[in-house]
Amino acid sequence: MNLSHRHVPDFEPHAQPDAIVSAPNCRITVLTPRVLRLEYDPTESFEDRPSQLVWYRDQPVPDFEVTRTGASLVVETDAMELEYDHTADGFSPETLSIELADGTEWTYGADNDGNLGGSLRTLDEVDGAAPLEDGLVSRDGWAVIDDTDRLVFGEDGWVHPREAADGYEDLYFFGDGQDYQTRLTDFRAITGEVPMIPRWALGNWWSRYWEYSQDELRDVVEGFFDHDIPLSVAVIDMDWHVVDNAFHDGWTGWTWNDECFPDPSGFIDWLHDNDVKTTLNLHPAEGVHPHEAQYEAFAQFMGIDPASEEPIEFDASDPQFLRGYFEHLIDPMEDEEGVDFWWIDWQQWDESPEIDGLDPLWALNHLHSLDRTRDGKRPFIFSRWPGLGGHRYPIGFSGDAYISWESLQFQPHLTATSANVGYGWWSHDIGGHMGGEGDPRDFAELYARWTQFGALSPINRIHTTKHRFVDKRPWAFDGTISETLEDALTLRHELLPYLYTMAWRDHEASVPLVRPMYYHHPEAEAAYETVHQYYFGSELLAAPHLSERDDETNLARRSVWLPEGEWFDFTSGESYEGGRFHARYGDLEDLPVYAKAGAIVPMDPDASQDGENPDRLRVVAFPGADNSFTLYEDDGTTMAHREGAFATTTLTQTFEGDSLTVEIEPAEGDRSLIPEERAYELQIRGVTEPMAVTADAPVDFETTYRREDATLLIEFDAMPVTDGLTVTLETDATSLVSRQDHTRERVETLLWSFKTHVAIKEAILDDFEPDSIEWLAEYTGPLTTAQMRALVETITGAGADLIDHDGEDQLVVWNPDDEPVSYRFTTWDWRDEPFLFDAGSAESGTVPDWTAFDVSDAAVEGCLELTFGDTVTMTVESDAPDKPTN
Numbered sequence: 001m002n003l004s005h006r007h008v009p010d011f012e013p014h015a016q017p018d019a020i021v022s023a024p025n026c027r028i029t030v031l032t033p034r035v036l037r038l039e040y041d042p043t044e045s046f047e048d049r050p051s052q053l054v055w056y057r058d059q060p061v062p063d064f065e066v067t068r069t070g071a072s073l074v075v076e077t078d079a080m081e082l083e084y085d086h087t088a089d090g091f092s093p094e095t096l097s098i099e100l101a102d103g104t105e106w107t108y109g110a111d112n113d114g115n116l117g118g119s120l121r122t123l124d125e126v127d128g129a130a131p132l133e134d135g136l137v138s139r140d141g142w143a144v145i146d147d148t149d150r151l152v153f154g155e156d157g158w159v160h161p162r163e164a165a166d167g168y169e170d171l172y173f174f175g176d177g178q179d180y181q182t183r184l185t186d187f188r189a190i191t192g193e194v195p196m197i198p199r200w201a202l203g204n205w206w207s208r209y210w211e212y213s214q215d216e217l218r219d220v221v222e223g224f225f226d227h228d229i230p231l232s233v234a235v236i237d238m239d240w241h242v243v244d245n246a247f248h249d250g251w252t253g254w255t256w257n258d259e260c261f262p263d264p265s266g267f268i269d270w271l272h273d274n275d276v277k278t279t280l281n282l283h284p285a286e287g288v289h290p291h292e293a294q295y296e297a298f299a300q301f302m303g304i305d306p307a308s309e310e311p312i313e314f315d316a317s318d319p320q321f322l323r324g325y326f327e328h329l330i331d332p333m334e335d336e337e338g339v340d341f342w343w344i345d346w347q348q349w350d351e352s353p354e355i356d357g358l359d360p361l362w363a364l365n366h367l368h369s370l371d372r373t374r375d376g377k378r379p380f381i382f383s384r385w386p387g388l389g390g391h392r393y394p395i396g397f398s399g400d401a402y403i404s405w406e407s408l409q410f411q412p413h414l415t416a417t418s419a420n421v422g423y424g425w426w427s428h429d430i431g432g433h434m435g436g437e438g439d440p441r442d443f444a445e446l447y448a449r450w451t452q453f454g455a456l457s458p459i460n461r462i463h464t465t466k467h468r469f470v471d472k473r474p475w476a477f478d479g480t481i482s483e484t485l486e487d488a489l490t491l492r493h494e495l496l497p498y499l500y501t502m503a504w505r506d507h508e509a510s511v512p513l514v515r516p517m518y519y520h521h522p523e524a525e526a527a528y529e530t531v532h533q534y535y536f537g538s539e540l541l542a543a544p545h546l547s548e549r550d551d552e553t554n555l556a557r558r559s560v561w562l563p564e565g566e567w568f569d570f571t572s573g574e575s576y577e578g579g580r581f582h583a584r585y586g587d588l589e590d591l592p593v594y595a596k597a598g599a600i601v602p603m604d605p606d607a608s609q610d611g612e613n614p615d616r617l618r619v620v621a622f623p624g625a626d627n628s629f630t631l632y633e634d635d636g637t638t639m640a641h642r643e644g645a646f647a648t649t650t651l652t653q654t655f656e657g658d659s660l661t662v663e664i665e666p667a668e669g670d671r672s673l674i675p676e677e678r679a680y681e682l683q684i685r686g687v688t689e690p691m692a693v694t695a696d697a698p699v700d701f702e703t704t705y706r707r708e709d710a711t712l713l714i715e716f717d718a719m720p721v722t723d724g725l726t727v728t729l730e731t732d733a734t735s736l737v738s739r740q741d742h743t744r745e746r747v748e749t750l751l752w753s754f755k756t757h758v759a760i761k762e763a764i765l766d767d768f769e770p771d772s773i774e775w776l777a778e779y780t781g782p783l784t785t786a787q788m789r790a791l792v793e794t795i796t797g798a799g800a801d802l803i804d805h806d807g808e809d810q811l812v813v814w815n816p817d818d819e820p821v822s823y824r825f826t827t828w829d830w831r832d833e834p835f836l837f838d839a840g841s842a843e844s845g846t847v848p849d850w851t852a853f854d855v856s857d858a859a860v861e862g863c864l865e866l867t868f869g870d871t872v873t874m875t876v877e878s879d880a881p882d883k884p885t886n
Helices: 180-191 214-226 264-273 295-301 319-337 360-375 405-421 440-455 479-494 496-509 639-643 743-753 758-767 774-779 785-796
Strands: 020-023 026-032 035-040 065-069 072-076 080-085 096-100 105-107 143-146 169-174 204-206 233-236 277-282 341-344 460-462 534-536 540-542 556-562 566-569 575-577 580-586 593-596 600-603 616-621 627-633 647-655 659-664 677-685 692-696 701-706 711-720 725-730 799-803 810-814 821-829 841-846 850-854 860-868 872-878
Touching: 020 072, 026 072, 026 080, 026 180, 035 180, 169 180, 180 405, 204 214, 204 479, 214 233, 214 264, 264 277, 264 319, 295 319, 319 360, 341 360, 405 440, 405 534, 440 460, 440 479, 479 496, 496 600, 496 627, 556 799, 580 743, 580 785, 580 799, 580 810, 600 627, 600 647, 616 647, 616 659, 659 677, 677 725, 692 711, 711 725, 743 758, 743 785, 758 774, 774 785, 785 799, 785 872, 799 860, 799 872, 810 860
Parallel strands: 204 233, 204 460, 233 277, 277 341, 616 677
Antiparallel strands: 020 026, 026 035, 035 169, 065 072, 072 080, 080 096, 096 105, 143 169, 534 540, 540 593, 556 580, 566 575, 566 593, 600 616, 627 647, 647 659, 659 725, 677 711, 692 725, 701 711, 799 810, 810 850, 821 841, 821 860, 860 872
């Protein structure tokens, strides 16, 4: 029996004949100017079927030239030149090489030392960082995918071994230099697009591994409503099904536990009536046993006598089992009980005994994703990353993270770096899954910071395991923590118009929501050092706090690198000069998000529970540059967008220094999908109070200027979306941009938080001088090291930080304003006997604009001492990661 037709994609595996260059035992396919398929087969029985990874070789034929001289073959595009000396021995470093347009040369078999990493299968049982697999992005300028051993799709729609000759090779060479985004675009061109995810998936999720009854889970969901906290998804973990049985350990199950869920379809209907979706957790490995309600019909389908009580074994290699799996287990629960999607929690083997190379996780992701399209829904699942090609199966479950700061600190890096394999839709266990120790107040701070990161991550899913003493309901904490959690969760829903537009951009243009800094700044060395901050969509840069507050300052601290140009704090409107690092100190409410000059961010001011396209739109815009943003909207759930069922609204701004014009153009496309009328709230942030505000609009408007965040608020009554509006701000000053020096305000904010005598705080503020720190010298006694460091970094703009590169630490130091700062960097080896401070090496000098010192050696400790003028000294140290603790 073959698979259902819906489980077989529309492949386009045959390359255009004009794109193929043949040589003895070799075939070169020019897929794009930057991508070559390299095949060697001694029998010349080359493979044209789609592989598990590559589905679309039928690409437009690029311009290229072929030169043949004796046994030599040269294939040249405008991006690279391949040379191959064909021999009976096939590819080797002596016979095959490619030179890129910038002079970079690759030879067959070369190590990709500059690889910047990719993703990983799971964070299960990992506390902190974990090794990442190689990705497609490399500072070497090239990447090679070896597709030789991947299975290929047969006529039955399922995968089979290739049965290729000995020595057969199937490689894909990518040569994009440092154009990382183009490499991602080329990769997705031949492997498939990222599906458009449902709009509701971008809201807040609640998840807990707990033996909930439907009444208990209903109480939790109502708690969100009662506290005006938006919620989009309620996850039902594995205890939804019968666990206690005589056949296996209970992880696998298909039959509702009627003691906990006596009316599952009624409960799901109630969730849907309240605009909340749901998913069920699946562990399919044990197959289907006689105690399951579905056993009899499924057994008969498989040719098993139900009276025999023979289990139906899970078999990812058998198309009949796979077809029955959906027809008897999965689809009826969607159709009859309303299950919205599935959490495929596969934790077992990664090889099928029946087919060498078949990973059951990949099979489940592939088929579950396609199965959803049977009734017009989008291919959407929740599962672990199955390797390259996993971008076709959003979204990802990163695994059971430990409750620790180290785990939180790794997740931004993992999320951003996964863009290097095109995998942009991670869902992490926000707050951590398991473990946790120490003061409950410490956990509360960790949870709040994790939730802030969740609000600025692809999918925001609160989760925990069966810890009786861990309660993550946002309203279960004291005032400050609860307020921080509620603010982050509300912000998440306010950002839905922006996030959904970014989902469309990922679907259409292969640009993930979260991207590493080096995607946009490949020539800036600092972009490769700052692995814990990232671009968040087209307009924003996120650098969430990832460390606990210091006991003496009562503030969290992190370093942030802002690229060249002007940037604005998204909340306060404060202007920052780019091309530099700075140290950011913040209390629990502080969430470091930066908007580029000219940024335009559409938001939903009502943070609506229903997730519908809003009838009131907030547009937050920042001055300093021209820009355009196209808001995307559709029905949020179906595949109708493929047929043009979507609407767009273009937002533009033109900056002239002393004037700024913001325009909202009439909506275009299928306007039946959006409200007929829409009220607009413009927030022009980071501007001085304008002298004049004029508007060309069909409705009345009101203006208010807020000095606390340098924001001009302009509110328009509801107007037809077929009409546009134009607003112009003018000033008689040199520029509309508010570029005030906030140093004194920052110092005062620091002092409010410091744990020290109020008289000292008063004296410091009285003595404050913005252009000098000599006056601080007299406070080196009463102030702690952390407090002095905060003041020095805030006043001078110079500073240092130990940046964790997941085991490869870097001490980074910066001095962008050429302050009189000197440094001494000393290293020593803890294995030296007897231990001497000067047993290692030392260097000193004037602190430059910025530099980094490598302290990644497992036996090296480092100390960076900064001296400001002749008065104040600041020290940053690193510990050797492998040094014994006693």
